[in-house]
Amino acid sequence: MPMITYREALNQALREEMARDERVVVFGEDVVAYGGAYGVTSGLVQDFGDKRIMDTPIAEGVIGGAAVGAAMGGLRPVAELMTINFALLASDALINHAAKVHHMFGGQMSVPLVIRMVGGGGAQLASTHSQSLEAMFAHVPGLKVVTPATPADAKGLLKSAIRDDNPVLCIEHALLYRVRGEVPEGDFLVPLGKAEVKREGKDITFVAYSRMTLVALEAADRLSQEGIEAEVVDLRSLRPLDMETVLASVRKTNRAVTVEEAWRTYGIGAEVASRIQEEAFDYLDAPIQRVAGVEVPMPYAKNLEQAAIPDARRVVEAVKKLLVRTNV
Amino acid sequence: MGGKTVTKVAKSGLDKKTVLNFLHQMLLIRKFEDKAGELYARGKIAGFLHLYNGEEAVAVGAVSALQEHDLLITHYRDHGHAIAKGIDVKRCMAELLGKATGCVKGRGGSMHFFDMSLGMYGGWAIVAGHLPLAVGLGLASNALGKKQVTLCIFGDGATNIGYFHEALNLAKLWNVPVVFLCENNLYGMGTAVHRASAVTEMVRKADAYNIPAERVDGMDVLAVREATAKAVEHARRGDGPYFLEVLTYRFRGHSMADPILYRDKSEVDEWKQRDPIVSFRQKLEAEGLLSPQELEQIERETDELIAEAVRFAEESPDPPLTDLYEDIYADS
Numbered sequence: 183m184p185m186i187t188y189r190e191a192l193n194q195a196l197r198e199e200m201a202r203d204e205r206v207v208v209f210g211e212d213v214v215a216y217g218g219a220y221g222v223t224s225g226l227v228q229d230f231g232d233k234r235i236m237d238t239p240i241a242e243g244v245i246g247g248a249a250v251g252a253a254m255g256g257l258r259p260v261a262e263l264m265t266i267n268f269a270l271l272a273s274d275a276l277i278n279h280a281a282k283v284h285h286m287f288g289g290q291m292s293v294p295l296v297i298r299m300v301g302g303g304g305a306q307l308a309s310t311h312s313q314s315l316e317a318m319f320a321h322v323p324g325l326k327v328v329t330p331a332t333p334a335d336a337k338g339l340l341k342s343a344i345r346d347d348n349p350v351l352c353i354e355h356a357l358l359y360r361v362r363g364e365v366p367e368g369d370f371l372v373p374l375g376k377a378e379v380k381r382e383g384k385d386i387t388f389v390a391y392s393r394m395t396l397v398a399l400e401a402a403d404r405l406s407q408e409g410i411e412a413e414v415v416d417l418r419s420l421r422p423l424d425m426e427t428v429l430a431s432v433r434k435t436n437r438a439v440t441v442e443e444a445w446r447t448y449g450i451g452a453e454v455a456s457r458i459q460e461e462a463f464d465y466l467d468a469p470i471q472r473v474a475g476v477e478v479p480m481p482y483a484k485n486l487e488q489a490a491i492p493d494a495r496r497v498v499e500a501v502k503k504l505l506v507r508t509n510v
Numbered sequence: 511m512g513g514k515t516v517t518k519v520a521k522s523g524l525d526k527k528t529v530l531n532f533l534h535q536m537l538l539i540r541k542f543e544d545k546a547g548e549l550y551a552r553g554k555i556a557g558f559l560h561l562y563n564g565e566e567a568v569a570v571g572a573v574s575a576l577q578e579h580d581l582l583i584t585h586y587r588d589h590g591h592a593i594a595k596g597i598d599v600k601r602c603m604a605e606l607l608g609k610a611t612g613c614v615k616g617r618g619g620s621m622h623f624f625d626m627s628l629g630m631y632g633g634w635a636i637v638a639g640h641l642p643l644a645v646g647l648g649l650a651s652n653a654l655g656k657k658q659v660t661l662c663i664f665g666d667g668a669t670n671i672g673y674f675h676e677a678l679n680l681a682k683l684w685n686v687p688v689v690f691l692c693e694n695n696l697y698g699m700g701t702a703v704h705r706a707s708a709v710t711e712m713v714r715k716a717d718a719y720n721i722p723a724e725r726v727d728g729m730d731v732l733a734v735r736e737a738t739a740k741a742v743e744h745a746r747r748g749d750g751p752y753f754l755e756v757l758t759y760r761f762r763g764h765s766m767a768d769p770i771l772y773r774d775k776s777e778v779d780e781w782k783q784r785d786p787i788v789s790f791r792q793k794l795e796a797e798g799l800l801s802p803q804e805l806e807q808i809e810r811e812t813d814e815l816i817a818e819a820v821r822f823a824e825e826s827p828d829p830p831l832t833d834l835y836e837d838i839y840a841d842s
Contacts, residue, residue: 207653233653236684244642244676251646254631255581256654259646278636279643285837287624287632288614292840323838347840 183364191333191365192222192298192354195340196260198369200230203258206344209236210245210262210298219264220300220359246272246297250279250349253293260344266301266315266353273318280349281324292347296340301329301353302393302443304491309479312487314444316353316392317453320420326350326374327420331395333363335418338372346374355393375422379431383411386501387431389454390441391417394492398441401497410501420450428454429462436467439500443491446474471500513727513757514737519797522732526799530808532574532731533794536566536787537812539590542599543762545816546589546606546620550766554824555606557619562590564761567786568663568693569594571734572756575742576661581629581647583640584663586621587760588633591663595630597623603819609826616829631660637698638668641677641690648686648751659745661738663691667698669715670707678719678751687745689738690716691754693728699764700772716753728758729786759784 186194200206208223214237217224226235238245242263249261263269269276276297283293303312320327326348330336336354343350380395381402388398395416402412413431417423432438438458440451451472458470476490516522519529543561550559562569569590573582576595584591592602597613605612606620614624621635631647634640644662651658668674669692681688692712696703704710716723722744726737734756741752759781763770770778794800 205654207649239676239679239683241676241680243673244645244680247639247642247673247677248646248649248680251583251643251648252650252653253646254643255647255650255658256656257646257650274636274639275642279634279639283632284840286614286618286622287626288612288617289837289840290614290624290626294840326839345842347842 183366185362186333186365187359188333188336188361188363189221189359191337192340193224194365195337196223196226197229199341199344200226200234205256205258206260207234207236207252207257208260208262209238209248211238211240211264213237213262218262220356222298223262242268242271243275246275247279249295249297250275250283250293253295254283254291258294258344260296260298263297263299265311266299267311267313269297269299269315272297276319276325276349276351277322281322284348285324293349294347296343296350296352298352298354300356302355302357303480303487304357306482306484306487308482312480314442314475316420317444317449319351320450324349325421327353328374328418329353329392329420330418331358331392331416333361334365334370335372337365338370339374339418342371342374350374353392358393372418375419375424377415377417377419377424377427379413379427380416381412381414383413383435385410385435386412386437386439386504387428387435388412388414388439388441388497389417389428390414391420391450392443394441394443397492397494398497400494401501404494404498405501410505412501423453425457425461428458432458432462433465436465437504439471439473439497439504441473441492441497443475445477446472447477449474468504471504473497473500513725514733515727515730516732516736519732519793519799522736529794529799530804532570533787533790533800534808534812535570535594536731536790537808538599538815539566539569539593540787541812541816542589542593542602542819545820547762547766549606549820556608559620559766560587560764561762562587562760564781564785565693565695565728565758566590567731567790568728568734568756568758571731572661572663572691572738574735575738576659579629579658580742581631581658581660582663583631583644583647583660584633585637585640585665585668586633586635588621588623592623592630592633596628597625597630599815599819600822603823604826607823607826608828609823610829610833611822611826615833638664638671638673640664641668641673644688644690645677645681645684645686648681648688649684651687657746658687659742660688661691661742662688663693665698666692666694666696666703666712667706669712678716678721681751682719682721685750687748688751689741689745689754690751691738691756693758694755695758695760697764697773700768702772712755713753721751721753723753723755725755725757728756729784729789731786731790
């Protein structure tokens with residue numbers, strides 16, 4: 183299987199879906215000549231021409247709204263918003279419009295659209311360019327949200343998102359674009375709303391998504407040296423949320439730690455922990471721990487930024503705290 | 511008051527059947543709105559109810575210039591537009607009463623009338639939120655070679671929001687077949703246009719984006735029809751977006767909750783002198799195109815349609831509780 187980067191995997195997904203279905207169009211800020219702020223749309227204009235991929239002004243409101251309208255008009259648009267921080271400017275189009283069309287208009291029409299954006303921090307871009315706001319969007323019925331952690335998932339989830347008849351937000355991570363991994367060639371799909379066990383273990387379950395999946399895997403490797411085997415569940419989709427996979431793991435390990443880059447309060451970890459205690463309370467041997475981003479606006483200085491983002495050390499600490507309580 | 515006016519029906523080039531249908535439609539909308547206001551006062555309709563009285567010539571004149579497969583996307587004061595685009599008044603009234611037979615199954619209410627099969631692509635209730643959608647619809651028309659024009663209607667209040675400027679700019683850049691029609695009724699809720707907009711002639715705002723624009727008398731159905739036909743033709747030809755500022759006036763409050771403290775009764779009375787239905791009727795009569803019998807027949811037919819709509823709505827069932835969980839997502 184070819185080893186390619188996360189960026190190349192996304193590009194491949196776009197390329198394949200544009201070739202497969204001429205209704206798939208791409209637009210956004212600097213997606214044509216520039217190739218996308220993170221290089222994901224590089225080369226597409228050469229292959230598909232400027233009717234299939236178009237630049238927009240820096241105007242997220244109309245990018246979001248035009249994606250909704252284009253989908254209503256029969257296209258399957260993939261719009262790029264550059265970053266999730268700018269998606270706030272498009273959030274009216276996404277939450278008030280994209281998420282409502284199918285339901286509010288009596289099920290007459292669906293809006294098959296994908297909005298791609300970068301989330302997360304770690305590149306010293308300070309507080310307005312480093313946020314992990316995915317929980318805001320995952321909160322909304324009518325939207326789907328995917329957060330690929332690996333190149334294979336990036337390709338498979340984006341392809342599924344483009345084929346889905348609903349509005350799907352594909353939230354990528356700035357620090358993952360250069361990560362390499364094995365990616366199946368051709369028509370490889372990852373279903374939306376399906377988590378994956380990225381590492382098996384019997385002692386504790388880590389529930390993570392996006393880049394924190396890699397952090398959880400690193401923590402699992404460290405713990406393994408001490409004889410603790412962690413199972414790592416990568417949610418992959420935040421909405422729909424695949425609790426079955428999470429619950430099956432927790433029923434086996436009886437302990438869980440959620441790992442997210444976003445702020446802890448009202449977060450994905452809070453939702454997952456709540457659902458675990460609602461549905462698998464009797465299986466728990468210890469309170470669920472949450473490892474999350476420190477609740478501050480992201481600072482620029484390297485040492486401060488690093489201190490604000492969860493790493494493997496903090497995950498290991500959370501595990502130790504939890505194991506002390508349960509005498510394993 | 512400004513804006514282009516067509517003085518004679520005979521000069522409009524429209525046949526008698528068409529112009530009598532204009533009167534029929536305007537009356538139907540007026541009676542629908544009056545009945546809705548009455549049912550609201552009796553507690554049969556809830557939520558917000560924004561009535562269109564006084565603005566009927568805009569909906570009827572503008573929509574008449576569209577072809578059947580053209581699209582209409584509009585704001586929350588949408589009853590008149592929906593009726594003009596062909597949604598049966600029975601399904602409109604049922605929607606207001608929150609019934610399963612409503613045009614959107616009782617899910618949207620007054621502000622969200624919609625019928626995909628008729629190209630009525632929604633009442634949208636976030637001011638100016640639908641302007642970017644119109645750009646997307648225009649993009650789809652171009653990309654799929656549909657030669658389909660989108661008529662996008664919004665109020666004067668929408669022109670002060672970022673969405674408006676983003677949408678007009680991109681519409682011109684992408685050369686989309688969209689007719690932007692601003693219903694300037696002089697108030698955004700209760701705020702007079704000069705208190706909300708640094709530029710009170712909306713037509714000038716289109717110039718910032720190199721979009722051709724025209725100002726039209728919105729109390730004259732023929733003037734609206736003529737201007738919209740020209741704009742639609744421009745868009746269909748592939749010449750890109752067009753902008754119309756249509757001067758009109760709403761006779762009733764912003765919504766049923768509006769005590770109308772912000773304008774003088776004398777101003778309302780002055781505009782009522784230019785009632786688009788009365789003036790058009792008088793014009794038809796003066797030109798010998800409307801006999802007392804024909805008028806009586808139109809009055810009777812529209813009365814019956816409204817009575818039937820109310821009966822249908824009242825007799826229709828509520829949505830079943832199982833509907834609560836339906837259609838949140840489309841099946842892929």
